[in-house]
Amino acid sequence: MRIASNDDLLHREATWLRGAALWTRRYARAFPDLDEPGRRRVQMAVLYAWIRHRYPVGLQFVSNYVATVVTAVGMAAASATAGVVAALFATGTGGSAPAPWWLYPTATWAAVCLSTLVVIRNDIRQIVSLFRRLGPRGVLWRVAHPQIAYWFVPATVLATIVVAAAACRLTMATVLSAPAGQQLITAATGLFGVILGLQEVRWMRTVERLLNRRFRQPHRPRPLDAVLVALMAATSACHRGRARWWEPRNIKNVRARLAGAIEAAGDTATVRRRTSITEVAARRQARGFHTALAELIRRHDRALTQVRTAQEYDAITDSLRRGVLALTTGDMAALMRHSAAEPPTSRAARLARRTGSSLVLVAFAVVIPLLPGVDSATGGGVRVLLLMTAALALTPAGDSASGSIRSALERSLFTKGTP
Numbered sequence: 001m002r003i004a005s006n007d008d009l010l011h012r013e014a015t016w017l018r019g020a021a022l023w024t025r026r027y028a029r030a031f032p033d034l035d036e037p038g039r040r041r042v043q044m045a046v047l048y049a050w051i052r053h054r055y056p057v058g059l060q061f062v063s064n065y066v067a068t069v070v071t072a073v074g075m076a077a078a079s080a081t082a083g084v085v086a087a088l089f090a091t092g093t094g095g096s097a098p099a100p101w102w103l104y105p106t107a108t109w110a111a112v113c114l115s116t117l118v119v120i121r122n123d124i125r126q127i128v129s130l131f132r133r134l135g136p137r138g139v140l141w142r143v144a145h146p147q148i149a150y151w152f153v154p155a156t157v158l159a160t161i162v163v164a165a166a167a168c169r170l171t172m173a174t175v176l177s178a179p180a181g182q183q184l185i186t187a188a189t190g191l192f193g194v195i196l197g198l199q200e201v202r203w204m205r206t207v208e209r210l211l212n213r214r215f216r217q218p219h220r221p222r223p224l225d226a227v228l229v230a231l232m233a234a235t236s237a238c239h240r241g242r243a244r245w246w247e248p249r250n251i252k253n254v255r256a257r258l259a260g261a262i263e264a265a266g267d268t269a270t271v272r273r274r275t276s277i278t279e280v281a282a283r284r285q286a287r288g289f290h291t292a293l294a295e296l297i298r299r300h301d302r303a304l305t306q307v308r309t310a311q312e313y314d315a316i317t318d319s320l321r322r323g324v325l326a327l328t329t330g331d332m333a334a335l336m337r338h339s340a341a342e343p344p345t346s347r348a349a350r351l352a353r354r355t356g357s358s359l360v361l362v363a364f365a366v367v368i369p370l371l372p373g374v375d376s377a378t379g380g381g382v383r384v385l386l387l388m389t390a391a392l393a394l395t396p397a398g399d400s401a402s403g404s405i406r407s408a409l410e411r412s413l414f415t416k417g418t419p
Contacts, residue, residue: 008149012057020050027232030239031321045328046232049225055212063215065152067207071200078196079108086189090182099178104189107171111193113164116200120157127154213269223271226264227293228327233257235320238313245313251304258301265294292336297323361390 028043055063083105090104117124131139131154142150175186234257241250271286300316307313326335365386369376 008147009057016054016057017051020054021047024050024232027236030232030236030317031325042232042324042328046228046324049222049228053221053225053229059212059215061149063208063211064204065148066211067204068152068156070207071203074203075112075196075200076109079112079193080105082108082189082192086185090185099174099182099186103171103174103178103182103186106167107175107186108189108193108196110164110167110171111190112197113160113167115194115197116160117157117164119198119200123153124157127157221270224327226267227261228324230257230261230264231297231320231327232324234261235317235324238317238320242310242313242317245307245310251307255301255304258297258304262294262297262301265297266290289336296336358390358393361386361393365390 024043024047027046028039031039031042034042083102086104086108087101090099134142171186171190175183178186234254237254237257241247241254244250268283268286268290271283271290275282275286300319303312303316307316323335326332365383368386369380369383
């Protein structure tokens with residue numbers, strides 16, 4: 001059984017190429033001041049970059065199927081782990097008739113399946129619409145010509161629905177007879193499963209990107225092809241939304257395109273393939289350039305959120321146009337002309353600066369109660385105080401509000417044992 005026939009793959013490749021040419025022709029309308037040869041040059045540059053950067057249809061099929069299986073296995077492992085932890089917490093709370101240990105992983109998995117079905121509801125509608133268009137004869141033809149591309153997605157969705165129904169039925173039939181304490185723990189595991197299932201699409205896209213980058217031919221894409229395509233899409237969206245520049249939907253649409261350009265600008269995979277792990281200086285220089293470029297695009301994203309007049313919106317659009325023209329002509333000096341206005345900061349550095357103090361407090365909250373000479377009551381109070389202080393450090397609360405909350409916690413935790 002193959003993923004798809006050669007004719008089907010060629011048809012999909014041709015359909016994609018025709019659609020890419022149509023979209024680049026629409027994107028070129030964002031440059032009304034250019035003459036026809038200039039717009040044609042921009043259009044062809046973006047089209048060639050799109051062709052070089054794209055992934056073959058066969059690789060897209062394989063990466064999607066592998067990502068689906070890997071995501072399902074990962075979520076099953078996470079659900080089992082959460083169920084084991086919940087079962088350990090539930091020890092001693094069952095009374096005379098404790099719930100079975102398998103209740104908690106089953107509840108977590110049921111919640112994962114239900115939230116996943118909510119996330120892929122549009123895919124389910126498309127599958128139902130496809131089978132309606134095919135009719136009985138088309139469905140029978142696909143049964144007689146088995147290919148993974150025909151049946152993988154419908155079979156996966158159907159299996160998810162069946163497993164969700166069975167797990168929900170088993171969970172509800174068991175949890176109703178469980179003690180109240182274990183019902184609360186089951187509800188907590190279900191909430192964890194819902195949160196886990198809502199991240200299903202993000203997990204799949206992460207695995208797909210890893211597979212596509214690993215197995216794509218390394219000589220095909222150029223370092224800034226993805227940036228050019230994403231920035232061209234953002235420029236076109238900004239140009240098309242000029243008539244309704246003040247509407248939040250238009251701003252969100254442009255920002256979504258800019259988010260793709262920011263992600264592409266921060267990717268240094270091409271430079272990593274060119275250098276070895278010992279060439280630290282070369283890699284640091286490449287990261288500096290890509291981080292500066294991503295920060296430059298990010299400033300346009302922030303400026304869109306502060307637009308107050310049509311002139312400000314037009315200035316952002318003109319700046320995006322100049323960026324696209326600089327990328328098409330290879331003029332890096334013009335592209336990075338205003339990049340030094342704000343020093344670039346990596347995402348990891350920003351995250352470490354924001355969460356560093358909280359992580360230190362959490363580490364002390366774990367270690368201090370275990371030190372010799374610290375009794376259980378004092379250790380428990382210190383642990384709660386440090387954990388709440390770590391949580392307050394992550395919030396934008398002022399110093400006065402944080403001090404008041406910490407004072408109230410100290411009085412409530414430590415005055416009980418005072419004579």
